[in-house]
Amino acid sequence: MTTLVELRAPRWHVYAACRNADREVGWIDAEPGSKAAADCKAICLLCPVRLTCAITALTEDESYGVWGGMDEVDREALRRADAQIAA
Ligand code: SF4
Secondary structure (H helix, E strand, C coil), X not given: CCCHXXXXXXXXHHHCHHHHCCCCCCCCCCCCCCHHXXXXXXXXXXXXXXXXXXXXXXXXXXXXXXXXXXXXXXXHHHHHHHHHHHC
């Protein structure tokens, strides 16, 4: 049976390594530099949709959590570097 959550989720979510990861790992709440963030990033390293996830977070300006192996500090550093290259 297809759930409402599955219908609304982008198709790439189906392949996400975190989909069945331990629910105790705080993907959204993980503070940058914390053990929780490191645990999330370790799972991201093996994720087949890591690039898509990272691009989604960057293009949709996700402010919190680990996406594509990056926490919000990583994403901000990438945005700053990109802005410097573009300038
Ligand atoms: S890259 Fe990380 S946060 Fe993104 S879908 Fe994969 S495991 Fe989840």
